[in-house]
Amino acid sequence: MRNLGPILTVVAAIVVIWYAGAVGLNAAWSKDQAARAGVELSFGEMVSQTLSQDRPKLPAPHQVAVELWQSTWVEETQGRRGLVRSGSLSNRSLVYHGWLTLSATLLGFAIGTGAGVLLAVGIVYNRAMDMSVMPWAIASQTIPILAIAPMIIVVLNSIGISGLLPKAIISAYLSFFPVVVGMVKGLRSPDAMQLDLLRTYSASGGQAFWKLRLPASMPYFFASLKVAIAASLVGAIVGELPVQQGGLGARLLAGSYYGQTAQIWAALFAAAALAAVLVGIVGVIQRRTLTRMGMAR
Amino acid sequence: MSYRDLKYGRTADMLLRMDGIFLPIACVVSAGWIDPSLGMIVAVWLGAWWVNAWIASYDMSITRLAAPVLFGATLLVLWEMAVRLYNIPSVILPAPSAIAARMAASPDILWADLVQTVFKGALSGYLIGCGAAVLTAIAIDRSPFLQRGLLPVGNFVAALPIVGVAPIMVMWFNFGWESKAAVVVIMIFFPMLVNTVEGLKATEAMQRDLMKTYSAGYWQTLFKLRLPAAMPFIFNGLKITTTLALIGAIVAEFFGSPVLGMGFRISTSIGLLELELVWAEIVVAAVVGSMFYGGVALLERMVTFWHPSQRG
Known part of the structure; x- marks a missing residue:
């Protein structure tokens, strides 16, 4: 404080x-x-x-605040299509669009993180994988991956997959590489001394993984999770641009088409709040976990 | 023990003993049984993987290069095979050869888009943003109060989906490259600021005391000691922000641009179902992104040659 x-x-x-x-x-x-x-x-x-x-x-800050209030609380409680009158979230409210974005973000984040951890384990335990895949994983961080987003959306849409999944795939793709790189670093962080100690205990490979490598990787894991969840959200928002099916990205684009600046800013602030909450939640879990593991700084 | 147990017991035993060769062959045969084309794809994949595993068992500088190259080439071959054997229409996934042909056929379009997006949009925004961030960091250097306030705010802003300001910038600066540069400036300002402020703190008390015994002034200390010492941090920021700059410039074009630019080409070519051109733009973006990063990394080697991480 x-x-x-x-x-x-x-x-x-x-x-x-x-x-x-x-x-x-x-x-x-x-x-x-x-x-x-x-x-x-x-x-x-x-x-x-x-x-x-x-x-x-x-728009002045108070105008944005009013727009935020109007398009969340007022729309849901008093609007014709709001939660109170119709029983479902209004498609004109930021709560509805925020939820669309959030669900795609979380699904993509889960897929990307899971796949990233699996690939990292493969890279750490398989030499051929390490030498052939790792350089690409690092190089891919320098590539503007987000540029492919609209193509993935439109192509998946044309073969009949629409809605949540295409956005989640982009989110997963964006959150995948930070997790891979972070986890490889983390799983390799135990030094030779610690690995030797486990060998003197005649620990098996599995035991070395569960009792040493995985716990040792946790600080790196959470650091990359913070990057990954922010990237997931950006991916979901950009994924909503090409196909207008709701979500904060769609609100941004609609606002820019019709010159509704207050709507753009409100959507932007909703996205910012969402990002802050998501990163904050990961941060809290990080602090709790690392404190219980005795690794908090 | 019945005959059946014996038979299956033996098969299992054989599987276990010969898994080095038997398992891959079994995979190929079973895949080929389901579908001949799938069998061929699996055969190529496993063959390439086997070669790669053999290469990776030697640790030489040539194998360090060969393994990833072979892996990339395998992926391209598999992609090409999959597209040809299954007749995937080019509106869903064009073959690498078709993409390469398209790149060879229209270099002028790709070049014009590259100039518009990268050189005009991303690069100018990158230079302005990084310059402004470094100057701001030096400006608030003397005020710990401002630093304590700006750092958390900067860290917070760095995690936000700033690409979202793109429609606003397009509205303010019109469709030209200026609006893209503005998005890039906003996107990279805070990551760069945070890194520079961290870097300016990187000197030790002993070093600063030495400067004081030389009776060096604030500016002399800044230019002779603290800025050089901050270079590893500054270059860290410069490297992170290369990707951000390209992303900002490309995504901002989705919100409105003149009739050229990489983001514009990607979004309109999708509408025209010219997926080859979209992929060609993506290849260009990937190559330029890597070169941009590589260039900054090279510059870093030259400037911070004294740092332990560069001498290792």
Whole structure:
């Protein structure tokens, strides 16, 4: 909590800059309107107008907050298609779209992490696999994988697979490589001394894996999980761009088509909140697990 | 013991004893029994894997290179075989040969897209973003208060799906490469800032004291000691952000671009069912991404030749 003061200061500075930017970017439109109506704007009037436009270039923070509130709580409790009136989540609310994105993210994350751990075990125990697959796993981190996302979506869509799975595949693909690289490092982290000790106990290969290598890899595992879950979310959002079937990515694109800037920002903040919560949950599990294992720093 | 037990017992025994050769052959035969083409694919896969296992049992610099190359080549051959033997339509998965033919046929389109997306969008954004981040890090260097506030915020922002600002940037800076550069700047600013701030802390008290005994000023200490010492961290950031820069530039084009650019070509070629061109763009993106990373890594070797990780 020592950092709370500085953090709040920085956040406050960002909000102030944001308001200033909103006034600056939206001023042109307000002046234009005033000139057409033939009125002279005082500075105060101009500021208040720039912060309350319908389709501002940059919505002010409070406008985004209002939009977030409207498209979650208000839409679900009072909207015609909301949860209270219709019994199901409204397709105009961020809760619904956020859930679509979240489910694809989690499914992809689970697949990618599972496959990544399996491949890492294979790489650590099989020399041929290590020498032939590992360079590609490392090289693939330098490749903009996300560029393939729309193609996977459209191709899978054309052969009849749509909905959750294509997005989850992209998420899985993005979260796969960080886990592989991290886990290989982790499974190799026990040093020769520790491995020798197990040999003096005449431990079998399986025992060495379960009792030494796997526990030793946990710090690396969680570090790569944090990267992987953030990457999964980005993958799911980008996966929603080409085929408009809901989700935060679809909201972003729809907002940009119709010039609904507040909607874009609200979707962006919902995505940010989702990312923060997901990374936070992984962080909590990490701290708990490592503390119980006596590995917390 | 009945005859049947004996028979099956023997088969199992044989399986166990001869698994070195028997198991692969059994796989191929059973796969070929299900489907002849599948049998051929499995045979090629196992044959290549066997060669690879043999190569990998020698540890020389040539085998370190040969194993991954052979693995990649095997995947390409299997891909080609699968497409040809099963007549997979090119609108779903084009064969590598078709992709290569397409790359050879339209180098001018690929080059124009490359210039638009990488040189104009990604590279300019990369230079501006990295420059701004390093300057910001130096600017807040003297204020521990700001650092304590900015670092957690920076770490937080680095985990966010920032690609999402792409539609906003396209709205502000129009469809040209400027909006792509803006997305790239925002994406790479915070990872770069965090790395640079960490790097500027990397000197030891002893080293800083030495500079003080030379009566070096703040700026002299910064340029002669702390910036060079920060280079490994700065280059770490520079390497991470190469991929981010390309991703940002390509994804931003999905939200609107002039009629060229890699992201534009990918999204429109999918609509036209020209999957060969899409794959050609992806190959270019992969090669350029690796070269970009490799170039920065090479620069790192030259600048931080003194660091233990480079001398090993």
